[in-house]
Amino acid sequence: MTKINKAAIIGGGVIGAGWAARLLLNGIDVAISDPDPEAERKVEAVMKNARRAYDGMTDKRPKEGKLSFARSIAEAVEKADLIQESVPERLDIKHKVLAEIDKHAKTDALVGSSTSGIKPTDMQTAMKNPGRLIVAHPFNPVYLLPLVEIVGGEQTDAATIVRAKALYASIGMKPVVIRKEIEAFVGDRLLEAAWREALWLVKDGITTVEELDDIMRYSFGLRWAQMGMFQVYRIAGGEAGMRHFMAQFGPCLKWPWTKLMDVPEFNDELVDLIARQSDEQAGDYSIRELERIRDDNLVAIMQALSKTEHKHGKGWGAGALHRDYVEALEKRAGKDK
Amino acid sequence: MTKINKAAIIGGGVIGAGWAARLLLNGIDVAISDPDPEAERKVEAVMKNARRAYDGMTDKRPKEGKLSFARSIAEAVEKADLIQESVPERLDIKHKVLAEIDKHAKTDALVGSSTSGIKPTDMQTAMKNPGRLIVAHPFNPVYLLPLVEIVGGEQTDAATIVRAKALYASIGMKPVVIRKEIEAFVGDRLLEAAWREALWLVKDGITTVEELDDIMRYSFGLRWAQMGMFQVYRIAGGEAGMRHFMAQFGPCLKWPWTKLMDVPEFNDELVDLIARQSDEQAGDYSIRELERIRDDNLVAIMQALSKTEHKHGKGWGAGALHRDYVEALEKRAGKDK
Numbered sequence: 001m002t003k004i005n006k007a008a009i010i011g012g013g014v015i016g017a018g019w020a021a022r023l024l025l026n027g028i029d030v031a032i033s034d035p036d037p038e039a040e041r042k043v044e045a046v047m048k049n050a051r052r053a054y055d056g057m058t059d060k061r062p063k064e065g066k067l068s069f070a071r072s073i074a075e076a077v078e079k080a081d082l083i084q085e086s087v088p089e090r091l092d093i094k095h096k097v098l099a100e101i102d103k104h105a106k107t108d109a110l111v112g113s114s115t116s117g118i119k120p121t122d123m124q125t126a127m128k129n130p131g132r133l134i135v136a137h138p139f140n141p142v143y144l145l146p147l148v149e150i151v152g153g154e155q156t157d158a159a160t161i162v163r164a165k166a167l168y169a170s171i172g173m174k175p176v177v178i179r180k181e182i183e184a185f186v187g188d189r190l191l192e193a194a195w196r197e198a199l200w201l202v203k204d205g206i207t208t209v210e211e212l213d214d215i216m217r218y219s220f221g222l223r224w225a226q227m228g229m230f231q232v233y234r235i236a237g238g239e240a241g242m243r244h245f246m247a248q249f250g251p252c253l254k255w256p257w258t259k260l261m262d263v264p265e266f267n268d269e270l271v272d273l274i275a276r277q278s279d280e281q282a283g284d285y286s287i288r289e290l291e292r293i294r295d296d297n298l299v300a301i302m303q304a305l306s307k308t309e310h311k312h313g314k315g316w317g318a319g320a321l322h323r324d325y326v327e328a329l330e331k332r333a334g335k336d337k
Numbered sequence: 338m339t340k341i342n343k344a345a346i347i348g349g350g351v352i353g354a355g356w357a358a359r360l361l362l363n364g365i366d367v368a369i370s371d372p373d374p375e376a377e378r379k380v381e382a383v384m385k386n387a388r389r390a391y392d393g394m395t396d397k398r399p400k401e402g403k404l405s406f407a408r409s410i411a412e413a414v415e416k417a418d419l420i421q422e423s424v425p426e427r428l429d430i431k432h433k434v435l436a437e438i439d440k441h442a443k444t445d446a447l448v449g450s451s452t453s454g455i456k457p458t459d460m461q462t463a464m465k466n467p468g469r470l471i472v473a474h475p476f477n478p479v480y481l482l483p484l485v486e487i488v489g490g491e492q493t494d495a496a497t498i499v500r501a502k503a504l505y506a507s508i509g510m511k512p513v514v515i516r517k518e519i520e521a522f523v524g525d526r527l528l529e530a531a532w533r534e535a536l537w538l539v540k541d542g543i544t545t546v547e548e549l550d551d552i553m554r555y556s557f558g559l560r561w562a563q564m565g566m567f568q569v570y571r572i573a574g575g576e577a578g579m580r581h582f583m584a585q586f587g588p589c590l591k592w593p594w595t596k597l598m599d600v601p602e603f604n605d606e607l608v609d610l611i612a613r614q615s616d617e618q619a620g621d622y623s624i625r626e627l628e629r630i631r632d633d634n635l636v637a638i639m640q641a642l643s644k645t646e647h648k649h650g651k652g653w654g655a656g657a658l659h660r661d662y663v664e665a666l667e668k669r670a671g672k673d674k
Binding site for chain 2: 145180208243
């Protein structure tokens with residue numbers, strides 16, 4: 001079964017609400033369970049942004065799924081084919097929530113955890129039916145960014161990985177299976193490395209947060225929207241390719257080109273410095289305005305990539321996927337009529 | 338004087354040729370000095386790509402500058418307003434070349450070094466007129482990516498920094514001045530951090546180079562083409578902003594979320610593994626084809642960003658700069674007629 005008829009979202013924060021938005025906009029019914037009395041308002045704010053972004057992608061959206069707020073996890077997971085857990089990043093909370101999901105979910109339901117860092121092996125000990133648990137780690141905003149990292153634990157069934165790939169692909173995502181389970185998986189490892197270096201650079205007064213952001217978005221950010229670092233470096237090697245590049249830049253590993261061997265002390269002074277500079281950078285833009293700008297740009301970039309005719313005439317990188325996704329949404333919209 | 342009438346390029350590799358292309362396509366005469374007998378062929382290959390990319394940006398390109406190959410550094414720098422050094426990354430070579438440039442250049446010429454890592458203070462010791470030296474570190478492809486990191490050394494005149502900003506901006510670039518001189522500056526520090534982590538992830542078999550590249554370009558690469566990491570995290574903090582984000586993710590610094598405390602051994606086995614996976618990833622695409630795909634995508638992404646109406650109706654991030662740049666090129670083309 002690669003069709004999701006009903007999904008349950010456990011935890012309705014930024015990530016949970018982003019999942020809900022993606023599912024609803026694909027015409028799938030969603031039940032949310034979240035103890036926060038503000039959850040309904042917060043999810044509605046995310047839905048508003050998400051609808052706006054999808055309207056920018058197509059003028060033929062499918063009929064939205066039905067959204068409901070459940071009074072309990074048990075009620076939310078009833079009849080759900082996909083259950084996505086996005087509760088706070090504490091193992092004791094994950095255990096409690098996963099045990100509850102496990103108790104009430106359909107036997108054939110897929111259970112995905114949005115955790116950014118915890119290994120599935122450490123979470124599935126709380127479940128009687130652990131074979132159906134995977135980590136399905138998305139990126140914010142979940143309704144637009146295609147990537148989902150799929151990570152199985154020691155007790156995850158091989159068939160669960162296969163099914164997860166199909167289910168997440170069916171809602172326009174790009175599932176990438178991580179070959180071995182490690183904390184923080186792959187995307188967040190790279191982000192954490194860059195983040196640690198960035199904290200040093202700002203703390204040491206080499207650059208401000210705004211200058212650092214400009215350095216990223218006027219250079220390698222433009223490259224990484226379409227090719228990752230290995231493909232970029234292959235090209236940088238010129239006619240001699242990857243082996244030449246590695247021979248040329250390998251020795252840098254021995255040079256003092258990073259402060260990563262040490263971790264900056266995370267004290268109030270550093271938080272204040274960065275928060276103050278971030279306020280200055282944001283200027284008059286509110287978080288909501290910045291979200292809309294971000295979403296407009298993401299859609300525009302994916303549309304731009306979908307217009308290059310390289311990959312089977314479908315666009316490069318996320319462009320091909322984006323084109324397929326928009327076509328699938330429009331096809332579904334046609335059927336709804 | 339913020340107009341470059343003639344430029345000299347010392348070292349015609351990938352970076353030197355990229356500088357030559359940007360300058361020539363801005364209508365500026367360029368003299369190249371490079372001992373490589375293949376230099377002329379290699380520069381022409383880069384020019385071919387660059388012309389193609391600029392044709393994608395506008396159908397009104399200015400008349401190209403005149404390109405010449407000089408027999409010596411002395412001949413190349415004659416009458417040059419801007420001299421850009423892009424020779425191999427060895428301090429002894431830099432010293433020799435900079436001394437030669439210094440000896441023959443006009444007194445008021447600006448000398449920029451393309452070094453990725455060496456501090457200007459360590460280079461300017463070879464010069465009698467060290468006040469005019471700065472590092473002007475670009476990103477590949479130089480004819481398209483706007484960023485140039487400007488770094489002064491202990492002996493650099495304050496006026497040189499001001500002038501460098503104006504000169505590089507006059508050829509469509511985004512100069513960002515680095516506040517304190519450190520090895521590798523800012524961009525390459527962030528790249529080096531991500532690169533080291535990536536080497537571990539591939540070496541340990543967590544992911545392949547192709548999967549890792551997909552993880553980047555389907556997620557945070559799309560974000561970083563428009564906003565840098567601090568602005569992105571500000572938004573991720575939700576309504577509570579940057580301070581909330583830092584409180585939430587600060588503790589990760591103490592978790593085992595990276596292998597950066599150690600450096601992977603850079604041996605033949607690792608080079609072979611990565612080169613082989615890179616070959617598989619590239620498939621049937623040659624380096625030249627990948628370059629054209631990259632360039633098409635860069636132009637498309639910057640054009641896409643130039644169409645969002647946020648920043649004074651000019652587009653977001655590199656979009657505003659891109660729009661200004663294309664307008665400036667077209668204006669110059671009009672004058673050429």
